Amino acid sequence: MNRSTLSPTILVIFGAAGDLSWRMLIPALYCLSTEGCLPEKFAIIGIDRKEMTKEEFQSHLRAGVESFCRLKIDDASWSTFTTFLAQYHSGDLSHPDTFGVLAKAIDELRQQWGGTADPVFYLATSPTLIEPIAMGLGKVGLGKNTPGSRIVVEKPFGRDLASAQALNRSLGEVFAEKQIFRIDHYLGKETVQNILALRFGNAWFEPIWDRRYIDYVQITVAETIGVEQRGGYYEHAGALRDMVQNHLLQLLCIVAMEPPVSFAAEEVRNKKTDVLHAIRPFPTEMVHQLAVRGQYGAGWVHGKHVPAYRSEPDVSTDSLTETFVALKVFVDNWRWQDVPFYLRTGKRMPQRVSQVVISLRPVPHQAFPANAVDQWHPNRMILNIQPQESILLNFQAKRPGPTIRLTPVDLHFSYPDAFKSESPEAYETLLRDIIHGDSTLFMRADQVEAAWSLVEPILQVWESNPPTDFPNYSAGSWGPEAAQVLIARDGKSWFESPEDEE
Structure with a gap:
């Protein structure tokens, strides 16, 4: 412009x-x-x-x-x-x-x-x-x-459903909804926006983007840092409020939304809101099976010893605030029925990584002999949001030689390599849109309230049942053992990028 x-x-x-x-x-x-x-x-x-x-x-x-x-x-x-x-x-x-x-x-x-x-x-x-x-x-x-x-x-826009509703009412007394821009900087990242381009701009992907071909989806936002100097804020927030209610649910919406008729702001926001309304509610009696929380103890991250969360500045020595969350989520609609979405986020993880992993169902008939597919694993699409900006397609290829031996290989697309330019920072994108008056990447009142409605039962169960095992994971690990159990019950495991990819 x-x-x-x-x-x-x-x-x-x-x-x-x-x-x-x-x-x-x-x-x-x-x-x-x-x-x-x-x-x-x-x-x-x-x-x-x-x-x-x-x-x-x-x-x-x-x-x-x-x-x-x-x-x-x-x-x-x-x-x-x-x-x-x-x-x-x-x-x-x-x-x-x-x-x-x-x-x-x-x-x-x-x-x-x-x-x-x-x-x-x-x-x-x-x-x-x-x-x-x-x-x-x-x-x-x-x-x-x-x-x-x-x-x-x-963000944070409220700390629960009631406070978010009250804040929406207060803002609505002064500004019309179209004048209110609720910012989530994750939505300004180039790779997040390119998920839409990948899905809706390419005939390769959208035809298989549903329950017929996709087995499960993982969304991970992991940080190597602790709470730094934000202990005072974090004590009243925790990972569920700070990351899941906004960032991870918004990533889920972009992955799971239906094709929009156009990319007009309200059309895109309507499709994302539809996903939030389709997510299966968390019954209070099932929260312990579908949601895991954790808090980091002392440990080692990248060769440096770091303190436990309870030893961080402005954090209570007996704090019950979670620094890790893992969830199992279902989207109850025709596209995604019974496809599990596994979400996790945590501080003091081994790697800083934000990624979406799409795991496809196995081929319907395995024609190759067992000794030809000893390294077999499902085809995956790995959408790396940060620190890398890339897309990996993982598939099986025949090794060179006289016998048939299949091995996993990667088809790798890197944004910096492909476009030979540095991507704008998320705030550049969002500030430009604000100045233009384009609200596509910003959350509407009903989106915010729908997201809070989803996490509200988890908040209530966790607040009424304080954890007795905190801290329950070491800094530098991938979270508590219960997070591994959450996904292992379904015969699956968390995807972990090789260290040299960070």
């Missing part, structure tokens, strides 16, 4: 002096600026409690860009970017005076630009400030009645 055709935009970042802005938002915006993807008339207004001059604000942001941006910073590009860093205001993010100052600043910029501009409000703040900020914007007329106005809300 040509810069001149983009609407003038004022991006207001609440929490502009915080870590999210420093590490993610401003480096992403710098990339968009350098690559000519921002509107010709574009301004960033930063608001935070911290006292800073505009110059100090710009200097602070440059340090973040130098540390975290995928592009090497240069003085000329930074000088251009600073023309967008219009203002910085310090103030209480929930005080009426702050919003009065903001409304005046937006009005002045509009007048400079000829009377029009779309204000976008990005809440890079604590979740407790979402409602006060939204109410403050509404009181100064920057909500529903302001053309082009949008509000961007980071």
Whole structure:
């Protein structure tokens, strides 16, 4: 899209002096600026409690860009970017005076630009400030009645179904649903979006993408890091709220959704919501058979000894918070009936990896003699989201020689090798879509509530039945033994990438 055709935009970042802005938002915006993807008339207004001059604000942001941006910073590009860093205001993010100052600043910029501009409000703040900020914007007329106005809300969006519903109601009083962008950065990753291209742009794959040919699906999001300095937040969240309710369920939706009629935002979001509604509920009496939780103890990760979760900063010494979750999920519809989806996520795993593994059913008749297929395993499609961006097709091939001996081989596609360019970071994609007003990759109110409805029974059972075995897996392992049992009951095992693929 040509810069001149983009609407003038004022991006207001609440929490502009915080870590999210420093590490993610401003480096992403710098990339968009350098690559000519921002509107010709574009301004960033930063608001935070911290006292800073505009110059100090710009200097602070440059340090973040130098540390975290995928592009090497240069003085000329930074000088251009600073023309967008219009203002910085310090103030209480929930005080009426702050919003009065903001409304005046937006009005002045509009007048400079000829009377029009779309204000976008990005809440890079604590979740407790979402409602006060939204109410403050509404009181100064920057909500529903302001053309082009949008509000961007980071996760976590509530901590259970009731709180998510209450937050949706509060935001709905100030903004129309089409103005609310609930962000999940996983959906901005190039490889996640390319699952849609793989499925719906190629005649090879979609005809076999159902229960007739697919035996089971695994979705893994594993991290080698612990909670770092987020212990205070994580103690009130845990892996089920922090990762499963949003990231993993959204990946499941993209893998399992029906073909859309078009790629219009509401059509795609409707198809993903249909998947959430089709997921088989978790009966409370079955939670222990379908869901596993764990918490890491001390151990070794990449040759370094690391502490137990209970020894991390701001974590209770007798914490019952889970750092690992594994689930067995079914999607009850014609495409996926009785195909199990195995989901797992954890901290202090042996590898950092996000991947989807599609395992196909065996061939209907094995014509080869037993000694020819001694290394046989099912055909797989492995969609690597991070740290690699790649697709592997695993199939059987005949070894060279006079006798028939089959062995597994890989057909490997790598995004960096194929396109000879670096993929944009997730926040670059999502910020560009926000500026364009494209909500395709953002969660709608009913999606959020449907996801919370699914995990609510698990939360309730786990809270009423505290674990007695925490910590139950060592740092550097693939989680508790119960996670292996979960999938082994079905005669299957978790897929683990070779170490040298990381």
